Amino acid sequence: MTGEWDKALEIYDKLLPELPGFPDAYYNRALIHGHFNEWEEAKDLLIKAWKEFHFLSTLSKEQIQEKLKEAEERIST
Numbered sequence: 001m002t003g004e005w006d007k008a009l010e011i012y013d014k015l016l017p018e019l020p021g022f023p024d025a026y027y028n029r030a031l032i033h034g035h036f037n038e039w040e041e042a043k044d045l046l047i048k049a050w051k052e053f054h055f056l057s058t059l060s061k062e063q064i065q066e067k068l069k070e071a072e073e074r075i076s077t
Helices: 005-018 023-035 039-051 061-076
Strands: none
Touching: 005 023, 023 039, 023 061, 039 061
């Protein structure tokens, strides 16, 4: 949200190997990859976010689905 994409990527590089077990981490990392036009990586992370979804998340299933749809559309163009 602050536009510090490289710093955010560094933080998520440390977090995700820990398998956080909540979708927000995968979703936010996917947003970073989308920012850098790395849509294949974003799609993979959004699928993980979907699989990890639970109702304690700050995200909705719809948010994940919308971003996944966007990633798929960007990949196919």
